[in-house]
Amino acid sequence: MNCDRRALFLALRSGEIKAKYKSTVLGYLWRLLTPPCQSAVFFVVFSRFLRFPIEDYFLYLFTGFAVWQFFSNVLTQVSGVFIGNAALVRKTTAPRELFVWASVGAEAVHLLVTLPVLFCLALLRHRLGGAAGVIHLVAGVSLLFLVSCPLALLVALANVYFRDLERILQILLQVYFYLTPVFYSLAQIPERYRSFFRFNPLFSPLELFRAAFYGGVPDPLAAGISLTEGAVLAFAAYFIFRAKSRDIAEEL
Numbered sequence: 001m002n003c004d005r006r007a008l009f010l011a012l013r014s015g016e017i018k019a020k021y022k023s024t025v026l027g028y029l030w031r032l033l034t035p036p037c038q039s040a041v042f043f044v045v046f047s048r049f050l051r052f053p054i055e056d057y058f059l060y061l062f063t064g065f066a067v068w069q070f071f072s073n074v075l076t077q078v079s080g081v082f083i084g085n086a087a088l089v090r091k092t093t094a095p096r097e098l099f100v101w102a103s104v105g106a107e108a109v110h111l112l113v114t115l116p117v118l119f120c121l122a123l124l125r126h127r128l129g130g131a132a133g134v135i136h137l138v139a140g141v142s143l144l145f146l147v148s149c150p151l152a153l154l155v156a157l158a159n160v161y162f163r164d165l166e167r168i169l170q171i172l173l174q175v176y177f178y179l180t181p182v183f184y185s186l187a188q189i190p191e192r193y194r195s196f197f198r199f200n201p202l203f204s205p206l207e208l209f210r211a212a213f214y215g216g217v218p219d220p221l222a223a224g225i226s227l228t229e230g231a232v233l234a235f236a237a238y239f240i241f242r243a244k245s246r247d248i249a250e251e252l
Helices: 003-020 029-049 057-078 086-091 097-124 130-161 165-178 191-197 203-213 220-251
Strands: none
Touching: 029 057, 057 097, 057 130, 057 165, 057 203, 086 220, 097 130, 097 203, 130 165, 130 203, 130 220, 203 220
16 A cells, blocks of 8 residues: 555545534544443343343443454445545546455554453453463454454445345344344253354354453364355455446446
């Protein structure tokens, strides 16, 4: 990435972050508050009322929402990245993927500031995974990016040609949330259905995050499946985006 492209990337990423919290009182603190607030709501409902049998349930929820927030926010933000920057896209010849990576980079910053909070909470609950936890965290973040980035490219591109996708995406994400073990564990799923959950691309990143901050042993088969799915997505997204990215300015 040359200096001009790097400057554009940094400007776009900074703009994404500033625009998201413009005119808000708490600013960046909203990103820190969102996962614990969501976790608190689910903790009360499923721990106190429905009695989910999960130990340290608040920490379990927090690790799940950290992963889910990154994934869902990336797809939501990139869906309108070309339409929102239409004037700039038409004026510049910079690679179109820079606009997508800027949105992903902004969410990466948000994820980064969440990690110290998770670390402190896990430390208080004596749940840190030690040296193995660091490996699990690195593997979890890597898999999360491997799955999220190709989808971000495809969603951003598709919304240029099909503007209703931005609305449909919200519905799809709501459905996908309940199909992903963010607030429940695989042990609560009937055994005959558990194997299907391993094909969920977010299943292994969630497991690896929880292995780092909550405990447990990640499923190597699930990690291999997520790695394969991410590689296939990356391969497909690269060639599709490369073929169609030249026409984005004209479609806008």
